Amino acid sequence: EDAGERASTPGPEKADKIRLRSERWFGPADLRSFGHRSRAMQMGYDPKDWEGKPVIAILNTWSDINPCHMHFKQRVEDVKRGVLEAGGFPMEFPSISLSENFMKPTTMLYRNMLAMEAEELLRAYPADGAVLMGGCDKTTPGLLLGAISMNIPTIFVPAGPMLRGNWHGKTLGSGADSWKYWDELRAGKITQEDWRGVEEGIARSAGTCMTMGTASTMTAIAEAIGLSLPGASSIPAVDSNHIRMAKSSGRRIVDMVREGLQPSKITTRASFRNAIAVAMAMGCSTNAIIHVIAMARRAGVNIGLDDFDRLSHEVPVIANVRPTGTTYLMEDFYYAGGIAALMKRISAFLDLSCLTVTGKTVGENIDTAQVYNDDVIRPLDNPVFTGEAGGALTVLRGNIAPDGCVMKPACCDRKFHKHSGPALVFDDYPSMKKAIEDEDLDVTENHVLVLRNAGPLGGPGMPEWGMLPIPKKLIKQGVRDMLRLSDARMSGTSYGACILHVAPEAYIGGPLALLKTGDIISVDVEARSISMEVSEEEMARRRAEWKAPPPRYERGYGWMAAHHIMQADKGCDFDFLQTDFGGPVSEPVI
Numbered sequence: 001e002d003a004g005e006r007a008s009t010p011g012p013e014k015a016d017k018i019r020l021r022s023e024r025w026f027g028p029a030d031l032r033s034f035g036h037r038s039r040a041m042q043m044g045y046d047p048k049d050w051e052g053k054p055v056i057a058i059l060n061t062w063s064d065i066n067p068c069h070m071h072f073k074q075r076v077e078d079v080k081r082g083v084l085e086a087g088g089f090p091m092e093f094p095s096i097s098l099s100e101n102f103m104k105p106t107t108m109l110y111r112n113m114l115a116m117e118a119e120e121l122l123r124a125y126p127a128d129g130a131v132l133m134g135g136c137d138k139t140t141p142g143l144l145l146g147a148i149s150m151n152i153p154t155i156f157v158p159a160g161p162m163l164r165g166n167w168h169g170k171t172l173g174s175g176a177d178s179w180k181y182w183d184e185l186r187a188g189k190i191t192q193e194d195w196r197g198v199e200e201g202i203a204r205s206a207g208t209c210m211t212m213g214t215a216s217t218m219t220a221i222a223e224a225i226g227l228s229l230p231g232a233s234s235i236p237a238v239d240s241n242h243i244r245m246a247k248s249s250g251r252r253i254v255d256m257v258r259e260g261l262q263p264s265k266i267t268t269r270a271s272f273r274n275a276i277a278v279a280m281a282m283g284c285s286t287n288a289i290i291h292v293i294a295m296a297r298r299a300g301v302n303i304g305l306d307d308f309d310r311l312s313h314e315v316p317v318i319a320n321v322r323p324t325g326t327t328y329l330m331e332d333f334y335y336a337g338g339i340a341a342l343m344k345r346i347s348a349f350l351d352l353s354c355l356t357v358t359g360k361t362v363g364e365n366i367d368t369a370q371v372y373n374d375d376v377i378r379p380l381d382n383p384v385f386t387g388e389a390g391g392a393l394t395v396l397r398g399n400i401a402p403d404g405c406v407m408k409p410a411c412c413d414r415k416f417h418k419h420s421g422p423a424l425v426f427d428d429y430p431s432m433k434k435a436i437e438d439e440d441l442d443v444t445e446n447h448v449l450v451l452r453n454a455g456p457l458g459g460p461g462m463p464e465w466g467m468l469p470i471p472k473k474l475i476k477q478g479v480r481d482m483l484r485l486s487d488a489r490m491s492g493t494s495y496g497a498c499i500l501h502v503a504p505e506a507y508i509g510g511p512l513a514l515l516k517t518g519d520i521i522s523v524d525v526e527a528r529s530i531s532m533e534v535s536e537e538e539m540a541r542r543r544a545e546w547k548a549p550p551p552r553y554e555r556g557y558g559w560m561a562a563h564h565i566m567q568a569d570k571g572c573d574f575d576f577l578q579t580d581f582g583g584p585v586s587e588p589v590i
């Protein structure tokens with residue numbers, strides 16, 4: 001019963017009876033384990049708390065500077081309650097909180113830092129199972145990347161979207177309405193006082209962005225892969241159903257440990273394809289591409305841009321959630337039946353036999369799901385946007401982006417699906433920002449605005465700068481969309497004819513670096529092509545003249561990232577974190 005009695009049994013002979021990973025910390029009759037036990041006792045625990053009980057590591061990305069995760073400070077107690085009820089031993093491990101709202105230059109620079117932290121926390125501590133608490137954009141892929149590599153039983157608890165925004169009786173959507181009203185302010189259509197009203201009303205509760213941004217996209221993807229409880233990702237953060245979901249997740253992980261249900265049994269090629277199909281039907285954020293490719297590769301599944309392109313042409317967008325949809329927000333989506341209902345509706349595109357954290361299949365999980373509002377979750381024959389027209393995302397290739405770039409055809413003025421126009425090129429964000437406000441800028445609505453040196457190395461970290469602002473001069477003329485091209489990303493809450501993720505990026509000498517203002521750029525969504533009309537000889541001449549820009553970092557994390565990050569089409573993981581980079585990492589020996 002007590003530690004002394006266990007310690008009286010010699011360790012090595014017992015070795016073959018050890019089932020729980022954590023027993024290697026708490027079980028042996030040696031000095032190391034004496035230390036682990038006595039220090040657990042220092043915290044007020046005793047052997048009843050750990051003997052024979054799975055230790056559940058709760059990786060909590062709560063922080064005072066992350067409004068999207070405000071409720072995690074309390075919610076973690078609900079997860080712990082579930083773990084205790086099911087006979088586990090919960091231990092919370094605070095993990096770096098990538099707050100989209102405050103981190104500079106971009107949270108994307110730190111996604112892999114969270115991934116490394118998650119993996120190493122689970123490895124270095126006595127964890128038998130993991131509950132991942134995330135939701136704000138990069139926290140979801142960051143946590144999942146690490147957990148997939150570590151491969152102990154894992155369940156993901158999504159933060160859930162915040163409530164709809166409200167201003168003067170108008171519904172406000174995260175991100176999307178900031179850009180929209182900012183342009184109205186620049187055009188002189190609303191007052192400074194109005195603008196302050198928008199500022200006060202756009203984010204009213206804990207939770208992630210409630211448009212179909214990267215947060216809602218990635219938590220839906222986590223669920224569609226099978227790593228969250230069914231329906232979890234659609235529950236608003238402040239709904240009491242969210243509390244019960246958190247508790248149920250805590251209960252479930254304990255059984256998952258007993259069942260040996262690791263991510264590797266869940267994360268298959270078919271489950272990633274399910275996730276992509278769901279993302280397409282949701283009208284997902286372009287960021288999904290980068291994160292899913294990275295996660296799949298960690299799971300040993302080779303998913304690439306072509307998988308996204310293929311599925312986007314098959315699966316129609318049926319979630320009428322802004323910015324791809326026209327009207328609704330995540331709160332409405334939840335009331336309409338949420339993701340389980342959406343999955344039910346696109347069952348024909350899913351592999352229903354995939355295993356999930358429930359221990360049941362996707363098909364079993366969504367069996368009784370129903371849509372309660374056909375305008376929010378549309379029937380397949382009345383979609384928001386069809387696959388034939390390009391679907392949620394289209395991959396374009398050509399001499400300016402040999403390794404591809406992406407666009408959301410559903411999210412822009414249709415005239416830009418086929419367009420040729422002269423490039424107006426900016427080498428960095430500050431000069432672009434300054435020029436855009438200059439009312440004498442030599443620009444027309446047919447120009448293609450280009451921002452380069454904003455990729456994984458150039459940004460650095462590939463910031464969400466891809467929705468370049470419309471020049472003030474044109475805003476005043478009523479122009480609200482233009483073709484824009486960059487090696488940056490854009491927020492999932494953004495919209496417009498923005499072509500993103502150009503690979504290879506300009507900063508490392510991709511062809512985008514050779515473009516000059518005035519060169520003609522041609523885009524054809526149907527043909528999935530993008531090109532700069534510059535001859536090969538001229539390109540070669542410009543290449544010979546091109547000089548690599550100086551490094552962004554000469555020490556520290558940024559230096560390491562620059563040396564190891566891969567391009568957007570490969571998911572921006574660090575090369576050395578990939579599953580096939582060298583042999584497997586062994587368990588700590590002592």
Ligand code: FES
Pocket residue numbers: 068099100101135136137174207208209213215
């Ligand atoms: Fe956290 Fe959008 S800022 S989810």
Ligand code: MG
Pocket residue numbers: 100137209213214215491492493
């Ligand atoms: Mg975002």
